[in-house]
Amino acid sequence: REKFQSISAADFFYRNREIAGFDNPVRATYTIIRELVENALDACEQYSIPPDVRTKLIDEGNSIYRIRVEDNGIGVPYDQVPYAFGQILFGSKYTLRQSRGIFGLGGKMAVLYGQITAHSSVKVLSSTGGFEKYFYELNINVQENKPIIRRKEVTPNPGRWRGTIIEFSFEGDYIRAKPKVVEYFRQTSILLPYANILFIDPDGTLYRFDKITDEMPKPAETVKPHPYGVDLEIVHRMINATRSSTMVDFLVNNFHRVGAATAMNFLKEAKISQNANPRTLDSKDLLRLVNKMKEYDGFQPPDAQCLSPIGEELLKKGIIREFRPEYVAVTQRGASAYAGYPFIVEAAIAYGGDIPITPQDEMLVFRFANKIPLLYDLHSDVTMKVIKKINWQRYRLDLSSMPLAFFVHICATKVPYKTVGKEYIADRPEVEYEIEWALKTCARDVRNHLAKKEKADIVQRR
Amino acid sequence: REKFQSISAADFFYRNREIAGFDNPVRATYTIIRELVENALDACEQYSIPPDVRTKLIDEGNSIYRIRVEDNGIGVPYDQVPYAFGQILFGSKYTLRQSRGIFGLGGKMAVLYGQITAHSSVKVLSSTGGFEKYFYELNINVQENKPIIRRKEVTPNPGRWRGTIIEFSFEGDYIRAKPKVVEYFRQTSILLPYANILFIDPDGTLYRFDKITDEMPKPAETVKPHPYGVDLEIVHRMINATRSSTMVDFLVNNFHRVGAATAMNFLKEAKISQNANPRTLDSKDLLRLVNKMKEYDGFQPPDAQCLSPIGEELLKKGIIREFRPEYVAVTQRGASAYAGYPFIVEAAIAYGGDIPITPQDEMLVFRFANKIPLLYDLHSDVTMKVIKKINWQRYRLDLSSMPLAFFVHICATKVPYKTVGKEYIADRPEVEYEIEWALKTCARDVRNHLAKKEKADIVQRR
Ligand SMILES: Nc1ncnc2c1ncn2[C@@H]1O[C@H](COP(=O)(O)OP(=O)(O)OP(=O)(O)O)[C@@H](O)[C@H]1O
């Protein structure tokens, strides 16, 4: 009576693409640019390559646009290209390390959108800097979620070029999307004073953000899971894959910052034998292990090697370049964690210069997550919740009469996005707490500057 | 250098479960109950079975709860049970017909959450009313996205019982989730005056909503896609599956409300030969076909047989039972469509009775989509956007001083949810328009009632 069927992950995201940010041609134009530029920036920063990302959007008429993004990043290995761009839920960012990408979905959704609205295939040219470079023309077989290789060419790479060029057409609406697209590039460059970012739009306008420093943040390193982030599924997988024959070895080899002494202490408290073979634990033991792990307070907190914050100096440089403010207060909080996932909040408040005075309900708030600018759903976001909560008068900051701009950057191994389209961030209490303290620290700093300035003015007038 | 991997759909939703409404134990408690009850109600209504759905939530201590939902619905066929409850992206609601379920995900996410937080497997007892009933104990193999059958028993079904019972444990927080959970049952019953709904909570409190009528809306029927909702992927699949050997037959057999005459006329305008074999169309032809289909104005609009609105009478009954208002204005708009997907808006405004006077920023707004109560993200939802836009003073309705309650129900073959957790609805212009007109119609109706009443009072006083 009921007709049962299973569908592939590609079919699911094809049918429900508005959930991934592809609601309509305006939003799709923005999302496509965002997804491709973020892939390019990840490919550079992960390997300490000063990013050089060039985006071109051409109007082909009939609402069809052609997008081309070129980067000087690490490139995509020859045999992975078809899957990287043609199979949904495939990628290299499923590890515990900060990166813009996390779902293994974004680039493919962009390609899929071009395929269904403009019958376009995607052209990818890439090289990892070796003797050859390779070109692919691909489509996605949606029902089976696998790539369709239309064309494949391997050519010599005498210049040892390394990078990726991706190009395809799609149905868009640049006229309506333009303000958000331009703002996306502008905000991206605020956090990346060490990157060359170029955008040529369909009107031929060149938007260019040249780097002003060679200094880059240290890249994030992949870490093992932290005990506080554990659940039964993770532990099951670890046990199935482990070669450790004792529980102490198992814990030391599989978890972040767990040494032999800590492991032995913990196992004693969890009443699990230190020499037991992990594979002999029954489901009662496993449940007790997981629950005890989450509450044992003898574990070292997660450290920040898996994160790559911008840093106070670079953040300041980026803000100064864009706004030339009279004063910028920046702060980077220490590493914190929610559910075992480490994160760091960086914040800034800038005053004066090119910053306009805005009405209180139109405050200038710039939000970033893993260096991705968030331009939608401000009022659902945790940052806005915190800003509304803070009593700014305590810091003698009058939001309605002073030229102020607020910046909040959250970097995490797992950003608590509420949506697949990465629009805004859920309000985790630990994250909320860190944002609040970061902003208050900056507020105090700005207040002190304004107080000094006021004093100096008074002295001067006498 | 980069480590590439693909993950299953189950692994994706396991890693990103907050995107499906499983952020934390409080929200999970609500979402689990919601998903199971919605499955039960669909199983009844789709087959005109007056629903009898009984939910029990037991506190097992240590934040672990056991949920049990029993229904008298159509049951799940023997061979489909493992996939229906153990394979993500599997179900019977992938068709073009109104139902609460659409993703093939909800029930499984609930089971998965119980599996990872409480090591629970799911117990399912079901029968489609035949000679046998069958019991399964299942888990989900997350990495491979397939069911693990722990136990399976087929037993005689002498009473020809038909229905489904599902039971498992999970880590929850009923104390915090309680207000939303109770509200969910209450709002569900408002739209279902023909259903018996029962909920026994961990404190032993019985919430009971008995039916007050036997009259049910006619179930929705599956329809073919409408030309306005077409895209290249859909057309490709139709062509691959079709046995039609001419374009006229192909259109008539594959699309909703397209007759031979309309098909011939359309093909002439699209400059595609009427006798061409669909499989001979090249990609240029297909793109022209799809684009022309979307703009050809000679197609009949989608009709409403694939929808199942509550109807003005039943909606009124449900509101009266719950609020005993002095007056209820209800309206059902005609069928409309967005992107080829038909939808109908039903709305009501109730005045007086048990309805309290609420401050304007805390208005009583009840939102429903395919009969699912939406209890989150009111301010991001399209309904709130419309309510804020309407000039209520024109209808002499003072929201801050009158006891008013607003009800909006959208039924569609594809509700434009913004999230996998079905929290709120995107603002499609066609939907916005329909909600606006429905509410204004009700507002006028209430205003007329109040004007009459005022007149009668004046006459009486003389
Ligand atoms: N420009 C590029 N340079 C190098 N590798 C790339 C590039 N673009 C994509 N890739 C590779 O392809 C993979 C898939 O990209 P995709 O955007 O689909 O998913 P993701 O970036 O991993 O996650 P998300 O969905 O969050 O964006 C990436 O993980 C990366 O390994």
Ligand SMILES: Nc1ncnc2c1ncn2[C@@H]1O[C@H](COP(=O)(O)OP(=O)(O)OP(=O)(O)O)[C@@H](O)[C@H]1O
């Ligand atoms: N109580 C039930 N009675 C009958 N069939 C059921 C019941 N619960 C689940 N099913 C079947 O199992 C399938 C999968 O349910 P699941 O909740 O995972 O997805 P869905 O309801 O199709 O979509 P959604 O993710 O939107 O809820 C359903 O499509 C239905 O066919």
Ligand SMILES: [Mg+2]
């Ligand atoms: Mg990506």
Ligand SMILES: [Mg+2]
């Ligand atoms: Mg369901």
